Amino acid sequence: MESSVLAELNAEIGRGYDRIAYDPVLDASLDLERLLGLSVLFGGTPPRDPDVLDFGSGTGSLLERLATQTQGRLTGVDISAQACERAAARCRPFGSRVNVLCRDFLALDPDTLGQFDVACHIGVLYVLPPALRAEVLRLLGRCLKPGGALVISYYTGAFHAARAALHRSVREAVSPGEAGIPAARAHIEAMAQALPPAGPLRDMLLAVMRTTQELPDTVFFHEVLNGRFDTLETAQLDSALSPFGVGFAGWLDPLAQPPGSTPRERAVAADALDYAAARYRHAVFVRMDAGARPDVARPAWRSCCVAAAPSAEGRRYQLRGQDVHLTVHQPRAAAVLDALAQGPLPWESIVAAWGHGAPESALRAGLESLWRGGAIAPLWPRQG
Ligand SMILES: C[S@@+](CC[C@H](N)C(=O)[O-])C[C@H]1O[C@@H](n2cnc3c(N)ncnc32)[C@H](O)[C@@H]1O
Incomplete structure (x- = not known):
């Protein structure tokens, strides 16, 4: 262009x-x-x-x-x-x-x-x-x-790619500008009415259309009609x-x-x-250096778990805002998660919560896997 x-x-x-x-x-x-x-x-x-x-x-x-x-x-x-x-x-x-x-x-x-x-x-x-x-x-x-x-x-x-295709087809069918919002919404409604009466394709496409229809007019305008x-x-x-x-x-x-x-x-x-x-x-x-490995000792950490309950296999946690649970088998890792539930902690306090007498390499590996699993997130330990 x-x-x-x-x-x-x-x-x-x-x-x-x-x-x-x-x-x-x-x-x-x-x-x-x-x-x-x-x-x-x-x-x-x-x-x-x-x-x-x-x-x-x-x-x-x-x-x-x-x-x-x-x-x-x-x-x-x-x-x-x-x-x-x-x-x-x-x-x-x-x-x-x-x-x-x-x-x-x-x-x-x-x-x-x-x-x-x-x-x-x-x-x-x-x-x-x-x-x-x-x-x-x-x-x-x-x-x-x-x-x-x-x-x-x-x-x-894939779901949002289907929304992008929907938005393209609407943009081609109705006049641009905010005056086009009601026509664009009506166009999507007509497409929904024309779907086959049953089947998985119908359910998926209805969900795609519903997601776009539920946008407030401001966002609808910019995502569907403006650009x-x-x-x-x-x-x-x-x-x-x-x-x-x-x-x-x-x-x-x-x-x-x-x-x-x-x-x-x-x-x-x-x-x-x-x-x-x-x-x-x-x-x-x-x-950064492309080969940089995550170093869990550099940031502070915060918990992304909301609840914990004992279970036969270990302690069970729920990821905040998600229907995802994880069971932590390692008592030292559970101790770290429980300490983080009280508030963010720097590396030294995490080492203390982990307890002495166990190799630091195990703490590092455990912390990295809690982060990869979404149970904890890093924070910037602002210094200087
Ligand atoms: C959806 S808004 C997001 C604005 C802001 N980042 C936010 O999250 O609230 C997109 C912004 O990109 C700006 N924008 C679009 N095209 C641009 C361009 N070519 N150059 C500079 N800004 C542009 C728009 O004016 C608009 O403010």
């Missing part, structure tokens, strides 16, 4: 965000201590007050939240003038530490953008025109400092970032982590795990 055509398409998408603001309410899931916890596990080296880039900063809710977590410099970039105005107003209390640039990603010069310890690209890559994605990944790869961390969110797997909507593959992103020495570490979401001893192996495993599922992922990439 010619760059002038792409620039006009980007501007049109930006005007869509001017008219219908996307303004999420944030929780702790993107907090620096979580993101940087995963990065230090893989050898990331954040300074005490990291500089942060929010690429596609929208109305500034993430900039505002992160500005309370670092005394570093924060830069937001977004094409929507309205969104940038709101972001700048929201971040005014932080003075010149926060800078919001109203630009098309396509028009950015990587040499003047600067270098960052943390880059966030949340809710953006999968709604961009595909021709822009490679350029955005190049910019993100180039702007990360050594030891820096990048988080990208995207949909994965694109695609699923992405973790291995694709890892390949695009690897020329910059940036590799996939793992998922920020405290769920079972993909196995593998290199970024490439982990990314391919991530895709294999995700194909059959419906996920919205927050993947963390770190500018």
